[in-house]
Amino acid sequence: MSKSVSEIQQAFRQLRLAETADGFPELLRKAExxxxxxxxxxxxxxxxxxxxxxxxxxxxxxNWARFPYHKPIQMFQLEEQAAITERQLNQLRExxxxxxxxxxxxxxxxxxxxxxLSVGLGIEAIHKGFQxxxxxxxxxIQLLKTEEYVHKSKVQLKRLxxxxxxxxxxxxxxxxxxxxxxxxxxxxHQLYEQCSLILTSNRSPEEWTEIVGNQGMxxxxxxxxxxxVEVIHMNNESHRLKHxxxxxxx
Numbered sequence: 001m002s003k004s005v006s007e008i009q010q011a012f013r014q015l016r017l018a019e020t021a022d023g024f025p026e027l028l029r030k031a032e033x034x035x036x037x038x039x040x041x042x043x044x045x046x047x048x049x050x051x052x053x054x055x056x057x058x059x060x061x062x063n064w065a066r067f068p069y070h071k072p073i074q075m076f077q078l079e080e081q082a083a084i085t086e087r088q089l090n091q092l093r094e095x096x097x098x099x100x101x102x103x104x105x106x107x108x109x110x111x112x113x114x115x116x117l118s119v120g121l122g123i124e125a126i127h128k129g130f131q132x133x134x135x136x137x138x139x140x141i142q143l144l145k146t147e148e149y150v151h152k153s154k155v156q157l158k159r160l161x162x163x164x165x166x167x168x169x170x171x172x173x174x175x176x177x178x179x180x181x182x183x184x185x186x187x188x189h190q191l192y193e194q195c196s197l198i199l200t201s202n203r204s205p206e207e208w209t210e211i212v213g214n215q216g217m218x219x220x221x222x223x224x225x226x227x228x229v230e231v232i233h234m235n236n237e238s239h240r241l242k243h244x245x246x247x248x249x250x
Contacts, residue, residue: 019052020045058126064159065122065132068169073120081113083234092121095128098165103197103225107204108234114200117234118167121198130164137170144183164195171201175211185217192224199225 003011005025012021027048031041062070073093078086091097097104104121106114122132135143135156143160146153160166176184191197203211205222212218 017049020049023048023052061126061131062123065126065134066156067119067122067134068115069119070123071116071119073117073124076113076117076120081234083108083232084117093124095125095130097230098125098130098196101193101196101228103199103229105205105225105229105231106198106200106234107202107231109202112234114234115169118169118198118200122165122167125165131159131162132165132167133160133163134167134169135160137168137173140168140187141176141180141183144187145180161190165198166191166195167198167200169200171199172203172208172211173201181212181217185221188221188224192227197225205231 005028009021009024012018012024024045027041027044030036031044036044076089078084078089092104104118106117108114119134122134126132143153143157147157201208205226208222209215209218
């Protein structure tokens with residue numbers, strides 16, 4: 001005895017094919033209307049399941065990444081930048097550097113587009129199958145200091161350490177004491193050659209040693225960060241000021 005559509009849907013759900021179950025009635029109608037072969041029908045079912053699973057995976061990884069906003073790389077206005085050429089940006093978007101565990105350091109004043117570029121690259125990396133984690137330097141230090149006794153910090157740092165790309169925004173915008181510098185060094189040591197980092201900062205790496213109490217430790221951190229790295233100086237006019245909406249007209 002043939003089963004009803006709802007019974008077949010339930011069977012799909014028992015097999016953990018929830019997307020196939022939901023889309024089955026519509027695909028069945030299309031199959032009848034266009035006279036699909038059995039093979040074409042099965043291909044459509046499997047394609048639907050895989051596509052929906054990938055969409056959910058991307059959505060989950062975007063949530064885990066914790067980006068401050070969702071602005072894809074297409075929103076990065078290359079024509080307003082003198083720091084990076086179209087060819088260089090396209091090379092970054094091939095993500096070979098990510099597969100080879102290279103780091104990027106984006107330097108420049110506030111509003112130069114450092115965070116916008118890093119978020120854009122991070123979002124696109126997720127769509128290409130990578131796991132990404134975004135955190136500001138201040139948030140990172142707080143997570144590291146509370147990891148031992150705060151469950152949320154432990155969960156977030158576990159996700160960070162499992163990522164293919166870690167973006168740390170506003171690196172060294174404030175001084176680190178001895179304990180904070182030790183935590184930061186330990187993390188960089190753990191991530192060294194295990195994933196790629198994008199660091200944004202308004203201070204050059206040469207200045208970082210001046211705001212860390214332990215110069216030797218900072219040197220060790222820089223050795224790991226600068227081993228395989230591309231440094232981009234984004235010293236152009238502030239992107240935020242250039243696109244501000246004014247009250248008074250010129």
